[in-house]
Amino acid sequence: MVSMKKKIIVNTLVGLLFVGVVIWAAMSLSSGAKRTAQNEQQTTQTDDWARIKKAKQITIGLDDTFVPMGFRDKDGNIVGFDVDLATAVFKTMGIKVKWQPIDWSMKETELNTGNIDAIWNGYTVTKAREKQVAFSKPYHKATQVLVTLKKNNINRFSDMKDKVLGDQTASSGDEGFNKYPKLLKQYVKNQQVVGYDTFDKAFNDLNAGRIDGLLIDEDYARYYVAHQSNPKDYTVTVGDFSIDQTAVGFRKSDKQLREAVDQTLATFKKDGRLTQIENKWFSK
Secondary structure, X not given: OHHHHHHHHHHHHHHHHHHHHHXXXXXXXXXXXXXXXXXXXXXXXXXOHHHHHHHOEEEEEEOOEEOOOEEEOOOOOEEOXXXXXXXXXXXXXXXXEEEEEOOHHXXXXXXXXXXXXXXXXXXXXOHHHHOOOEEOOOOEEEOEEEEEEHXXXXXXXXXXXXXXXXXXXXXXXXXXHHHOOOOOOOOOHHHOXXXXXXXXXXXXXXXXXXXXXXXXXXXXXXXXXXXOOOHHHEEEEEOOOOOEEEOOEEXXXXXXXXXXXXXXXXXXXXXXXXXXXXXXHHOO
């Protein structure tokens, strides 16, 4: 009988110990989760302007095939309108730009995880993107156009009926294609688009006849066509897509960095430096 009581007591103590361990583990996990959340919150609330000024360097992400905004020339150097503009803006602050090629579909992730400090590459302002980044004041305007081969006689969006369309994945054109289905989506084959990670690959497929049209930023389209051996082989069709505002994307915590860029861009607009850079890349 005594043995039975001892057994019951031992089992009870073991059970209580087990419950205690479970409670302790749960509290530890909860505490750890709170600390992680607090650390993440602190990270997202950190303004990196002081770090950037001290290092005298900022890392900017771009798609290095996006002519004429940011791309590689024949010698492999990164050049373009946004490259010239960003370099000039930060030069006034004594800061050097480090250009970081990125997967454009992952641009906001690259920014918010700290791999880059800004997105400056023909980056269109949209409501969806505003939820993830803080934009500078817009500094450039463009729209989305349809590029086709002239031999295919596609002169309006409706001529794309049952034909294959391409665009860049996660681009503003891709967003507009789905957001405004009555403009172009209703005509194309299966109301679907072939997505590419870069526009140069899309143009290769257009030239090879694997797609019939390409929805693309107007600046890219006109620059690409103008630099072909036979520009007259292409048709650039402007439809009813809205005018896109181009701006720089920052982490929402980087208020001082954004304000510094806004102030400098305003100065460039006023004294004509912005117009000079635009004329270099966009004038006929």
